[in-house]
Amino acid sequence: MPLIHGLSGTVIRCFKKVENAADWMTGAAGPVFVFMCWSLILSGGFIYFDVVVRSLSPLSFFLLLPLLILVPINLYGQYYLVTHVPPGYPAPKASGNDKSISWLLSNPKSIWAGERWGFRRRGRTLTGASTGESGSSGIWEGAGRRVRRCRKCDGPKPERTHHCSVCKRCVLQMDHHCPWINACVGIHNQRHFVLFMAWLSLACTTVAATGYHQFLSTFDYHAEWPSITPKLGFTLIYVLCLAIGFAVSVLMTWHLYMVSYGETSIESHDNAYLASKAKKEGLIYLNPYDLGRRRNLQLFFNIGPSGYPPSSLLLPLIIPPASNGWSFPRRPIPSHPPTKPVNLHAPELAEGLIARANGLGLGLGLDHGDDHVSPTGGHAEDGMGGYVMGDEEGLTDDEEGGGGWMDLGDPQYRADDDR
Ligand SMILES: [Zn+2]
Numbered sequence: 535m536p537l538i539h540g541l542s543g544t545v546i547r548c549f550k551k552v553e554n555a556a557d558w559m560t561g562a563a564g565p566v567f568v569f570m571c572w573s574l575i576l577s578g579g580f581i582y583f584d585v586v587v588r589s590l591s592p593l594s595f596f597l598l599l600p601l602l603i604l605v606p607i608n609l610y611g612q613y614y615l616v617t618h619v620p621p622g623y624p625a626p627k628a629s630g631n632d633k634s635i636s637w638l639l640s641n642p643k644s645i646w647a648g649e650r651w652g653f654r655r656r657g658r659t660l661t662g663a664s665t666g667e668s669g670s671s672g673i674w675e676g677a678g679r680r681v682r683r684c685r686k687c688d689g690p691k692p693e694r695t696h697h698c699s700v701c702k703r704c705v706l707q708m709d710h711h712c713p714w715i716n717a718c719v720g721i722h723n724q725r726h727f728v729l730f731m732a733w734l735s736l737a738c739t740t741v742a743a744t745g746y747h748q749f750l751s752t753f754d755y756h757a758e759w760p761s762i763t764p765k766l767g768f769t770l771i772y773v774l775c776l777a778i779g780f781a782v783s784v785l786m787t788w789h790l791y792m793v794s795y796g797e798t799s800i801e802s803h804d805n806a807y808l809a810s811k812a813k814k815e816g817l818i819y820l821n822p823y824d825l826g827r828r829r830n831l832q833l834f835f836n837i838g839p840s841g842y843p844p845s846s847l848l849l850p851l852i853i854p855p856a857s858n859g860w861s862f863p864r865r866p867i868p869s870h871p872p873t874k875p876v877n878l879h880a881p882e883l884a885e886g887l888i889a890r891a892n893g894l895g896l897g898l899g900l901d902h903g904d905d906h907v908s909p910t911g912g913h914a915e916d917g918m919g920g921y922v923m924g925d926e927e928g929l930t931d932d933e934e935g936g937g938g939w940m941d942l943g944d945p946q947y948r949a950d951d952d953r
């Protein structure tokens with residue numbers, strides 16, 4: 535027995551070593567990926583203007599003009615922002631200096647600020663606040679409350695926060711660690727991440743659709759070629775555009791699909807698992823953050839009734855997230871059994887939640903009490919439909935059990951980007 539015990543310990547340690555090496559490699563390769571990405575989008579843009587735009591007729595040039603202006607501005611702007619805006623952390627870095635770019639976030643005079651260009655928020659930050667002015671103190675409204683503690687970095691771990699083993703710290707509403715941006719995708723840069731993918735898809739589609747004739751003529755040795763770019767260069771970029779455009783469009787659609795269901799990449803795994811577990815028990819699983827498709831999308835992009843105008847999607851601007859990342863609006867348990875067992879989306883909830891958000895504050899999702907938490911993920915049944923709602927037990931932990939709980943009275947744990 536001791537032999538098996540010792541052996542399994544060695545195997546586990548080996549796996550941990552391999553895992554750590556993989557994380558280190560992902561981190562070390564990050565700058566290379568970012569360099570590659572910049573090279574591709576910059577050379578792609580240059581080659582497209584040199585080969586395709588040069589030979590457009592005046593009419594097609596005029597018709598394409600909005601795209602020729604908006605696509606490069608957003609493609610380069612959003613990529614710059616997604617690589618520079620930090621994903622959002624629940625606490626300052628434990629050791630070493632925290633490379634801060636607060637000038638990007640808190641300065642409304644920055645050229646990246648939506649306010650500078652006349653985009654104003656119609657509501658206020660959606661937090662779990664139940665007390666008047668949100669964020670005016672700069673300290674999280676939940677100060678004094680208990681929040682989970684991260685086992686790896688020992689810092690606070692609010693709901694939807696995960697510890698990134700590449701960044702070596704906790705990230706608010708973490709989606710995933712992306713080597714292409716050499717950072718995590720979290721609450722503050724997820725909007726830039728999805729919008730970058732959207733503009734990249736549009737850019738590739740535009741190149742594919744309008745560069746088709748030039749692509750064909752690269753195979754004709756007698757065709758005129760007035761561009762600086764060699765034919766081979768254009769062929770290469772064109773084929774890359776088709777491949778990347780296809781892959782990124784699929785990824786972006788998948789991301790938007792998850793967003794519309796109110797879940798992050800990490801949560802989509804959790805939710806699928808919890809849903810199948812609930813089904814076996816004859817219960818219906820509800821994602822607590824699913825407020826109906828329309829509202830989920832509005833909150834993600836922070837547009838709509840309580841957010842910024844939808845036209846803010848057309849410019850590379852820093853738009854603060856709808857929530858401060860410490861707590862999120864949650865859906866209530868439906869008061870009636872579902873008419874269709876599959877369709878658990880609740881668009882009808884959206885209106886009510888908007889009303890509550892604009893009223894006395896959401897006051898949702900802050901019940902950190904232990905009393906209703908059961909080991910299977912909090913059975914919050916209403917006795918009518920047999921629903922079960924996910925909660926922190928089921929959704930927040932990436933490694934069974936957290937590092938316990940901690941008090942948030944300490945002002946160092948402020949939501950620094952909260953306004
Ligand atoms: Zn952590």
Ligand SMILES: [Zn+2]
Nearest residue numbers: 698701711718
């Ligand atoms: Zn990371």
